[in-house]
Amino acid sequence: MIPSRMHQFLHDALPDLIWKNRLIKDGPFRFLEFGPLDVDRLQRLGIKVDRLGPRLVSCMWNDESPVEIGGFLVVDNLAMGQPSMGGTRMLPDITPDTIHNLARGMTLKNAAADLPFGGGKSGIIRPENLSKEDRYEVIKGFARLLRRYKKMYIPGPDVGTNDADMKTFAIENGLNNVVSKPADMGGNRIDELGGAANGIVVATKALLEQLPRLKQLPQFKNLIIPKPSDLDIIIQGFGAVGANVARLFHEYDQDNCPVIKGISDENGYLLNSKGLPWKQLFDMWKKVGAVTQKYFHDHILHNKTPDLNRMVFSNSCNNLLTESAFCMIPASPVFNYLDVDASSNPAMTTDRMGTWQIIVEGANTYSPNPARKAERKRMERHVYRDKGVLIATDYLVNSGGVIYAAHERIIPTPDHLLIPKDILGNSTAIKGWLEKNRDEFETLAERRRKAAVEKLETVIRRNMKELIDGLCKDADSLPCEIAEQISVQRIASMEKSRTARDVMENAPTIGVDKNMTDAARLLVDAHAPIVNIVSENGKLIGIVTNWDITKAMASNLPMDSPLTRVMTADVITNHPDATIIDCIRKLEHHEISAMPIVEENKVVGFISGDILARQTLFRLLQTMKP
Known part of the structure; x- marks a missing residue:
């Protein structure tokens, strides 16, 4: 069930409409996710969006567990690399702004340590009078909630958690999805080693x-x-x-x-x-x-x-x-x-x-x-x-x-030592499997240390x-x-070294022989601001935007009109190796919201103002000296 403090906090902070529109249900798991464009919503949670982040804020809980299992995840910044890395704190008074503060500290700490990881942090709201058995269930349950974000965030120990808890995380989510594991998993044991x-x-x-x-x-x-x-x-x-x-x-x-x-x-x-x-x-x-x-x-x-x-x-x-x-x-x-x-x-x-x-x-x-x-x-x-x-x-x-922890990813676990997928979550089977490979894991742990x-x-x-x-x-x-x-x-x-290739999204394309209805349907299905019109050999010959469709309808053009009547043929494009700041300047200079990314006359993706706002630190880049 959702922790009582979390339930009260979220219902006080967020109006019913946000619950209705933003609640994600995945079996017994529940998620409320917010990004850098959700300025007002994050302000309600006590978080101020700035030039560094946050990239993702997730409020998550298990709605069906007998014990209270829930907390918050903040992925603040991914400029140094993905995934982000930071500890999991476990205290009774965890709030989103507390975790955001800690995640920002990890952003700066990972950058100061020159590590190829972004900054993140998570927090478990610890129920009162927690027994040893229930504590284990809370740790295991929170690990399952974090599974959704394993490409964006790697947890480690923090206040209220320890290396043994990270072993539980690893049993649930795999060796490469948690750091500061015990030596029998090849880990660097942050607490033990100091x-x-x-x-x-x-x-x-x-x-x-x-x-x-x-x-x-x-x-x-x-x-x-x-x-x-x-x-x-x-x-x-x-x-x-x-x-x-x-x-x-x-x-x-x-x-x-x-x-x-x-x-x-x-x-x-x-x-x-x-x-x-x-x-x-x-x-x-x-x-x-x-x-x-x-x-x-x-x-x-x-x-x-x-x-x-x-x-x-x-x-x-x-x-x-x-x-x-x-x-x-x-x-x-x-x-x-x-x-x-x-x-x-x-x-x-x-x-x-x-x-x-x-x-x-x-x-x-x-x-x-x-x-x-x-x-x-x-x-x-x-x-x-x-x-x-x-x-x-x-x-x-x-x-x-974090330097110790990061080396569990920098020196990855060899494939033959990864926990077999068919025993993930089975602590008894994993215990036997770890014992079988004990010597190799100890050697790996020492190499990482x-x-x-x-x-x-x-x-x-x-x-x-x-x-x-x-x-x-x-x-x-x-x-x-x-x-x-x-x-x-x-x-x-x-961030300056990142290119369009790093953030571009798949570009919807359509043949020049299609009509305006086909383009409108594709715009809706792809949730994209532009559709790229290509020739038979895949060469870009024009684009159609939401605005083009709206303007054509206002002019009473039939919906079966050929695309050549509504498309923009003089297309502003960029190439995959263009820097983020170059993409920003081109969009601003031409006063457009999106553009195709073209390589060897073929459309390979697109960039938009929305993508740049969600996936880059454009505010930071605009304030830096050339």
């Missing part, structure tokens, strides 16, 4: 090398940069990202390990100026999750570890951000960890923040919402310009997870260099502005 955390570690190391260049800016002229071994760090959010950051800092370069000075989780924070016992805390986190309060109770309160007398514990987790360190890493699922005042309900206000020199964002903080972007810029003006704290924007640095680590090191170091380049080049710019420029320029570069 993919996102690895990006944070590499970014921090790279920034220490790049920071001297910032001394040319007035707010950084007195910057003192510590040796790597003297670097002290506080981590807000000791979870899948934060805990692995602590681990990987010590595995990455054991001779130059930083000091993990403080950590926080939902129960409080721990601080020790001499350094926390990160290994002990990491092992405890793997067993029990939240560690701060338990560690305090077991090791400090009863004085079992007397050498920890410098340890501080507070049950106010946000107050970790009042403590000072060279580097602060926000890694909890909080959008606004910092703001200039309390009006946006941040974790901490800037007047109470500790003294830091760099912030490396492990959490997803980006939002395309204009109000939130304004809040972000306001915060950065105070923290970056006034306080001299460099902020490394989330999608430039925490893309390690090594390739991902190499890519991550290269891309994130480049991002840090380009971030510092941009800030030094334009002293008035903010880190969030430079970060967005880096990603958008990569997206625009990919």
Whole structure:
């Protein structure tokens, strides 16, 4: 059944006419789909269409399941490549605008990581009091809903889901239609390996090398940069990202390990100026999750570890951000960890923040919402310009997870290891089949891991260099502005390289010996704005449009009139290798809505303003400099 919160939200947001006209029924599954032309409808869902997207928003649910199964999918942008890639979040308060914000973050993150995938995200509305058995049914049911979009979107784990859930997705939809699978499926196990955390570690190391260049800016002229071994760090959010950051800092370069000075989780924070016992805390986190309060109770309160007398514990987790360190890493699922005042309900206000020199964002903080972007810029003006704290924007640095995940597609599963179609959905049969091919899958997983680590090191170091380049080049710019420029320029570069061949649709054609009725019927059947009139050998000799038919009828021409009486013989065309921007300019220059795409005198497709609006980032291309 549709989740009750989803039912209430959608019925409040969308009028009955939209339900009547847009609801898609496929067996027990229900879908409400919206694209970039549905500006008003998306506004009702809290989503503002802009120059980057979204490409698709789907509200989907199972109408017949005994347990509530439903949620949202947003494919924001496909300029970098198709399909899009992004995690599946599972929380009780999921809304379309939340998923859109995350999908836009994935658009920028995949571009920053230079990956051939668009940005997408999905969210499951988690029912209350969900049992283990019902949770499995929800995961499996949502996988079946996503099956409709497997050519446009590949899911991975996110808040509320894990690598094991991705195994369930793979059992339902196939190995190549999900990422971050377990090793027995050849997966890269984002959570287990700490993919996102690895990006944070590499970014921090790279920034220490790049920071001297910032001394040319007035707010950084007195910057003192510590040796790597003297670097002290506080981590807000000791979870899948934060805990692995602590681990990987010590595995990455054991001779130059930083000091993990403080950590926080939902129960409080721990601080020790001499350094926390990160290994002990990491092992405890793997067993029990939240560690701060338990560690305090077991090791400090009863004085079992007397050498920890410098340890501080507070049950106010946000107050970790009042403590000072060279580097602060926000890694909890909080959008606004910092703001200039309390009006946006941040974790901490800037007047109470500790003294830091760099912030490396492990959490997803980006939002395309204009109000939130304004809040972000306001915060950065105070923290970056006034306080001299460099902020490394989330999608430039925490893309390690998506890099790991992407290599499950970049290095595809060999055909002989793909799950046979006749056992898809049969977990017992698939378990035996995976065991049979265990060694090959483990080899494949290791090959993907090594390739991902190499890519991550290269891309994130480049991002840090380009971030510092941009800030030094334009002293008035903010880190969030430079970060967005880096990603958008990569997206625009990919979009500029796309051609008519990439987006054109099949062109309806008709012989010159047919009449006006035949052309009108074809226009209706093909749902196309033009019909191409061709000679016996297939050469284009004219077109007929909806307007031509309407004008002929208004002139009282008989419907059996030959096409030569109504067609346009002087046809504006383009070729398959024409760029998207060239197609836009030609349509605008000749004030036409559609044109045939011709190759070697044969019609191979057509382009229209509607196609360009639905399938390209024409708004972005029109704003970019030639």
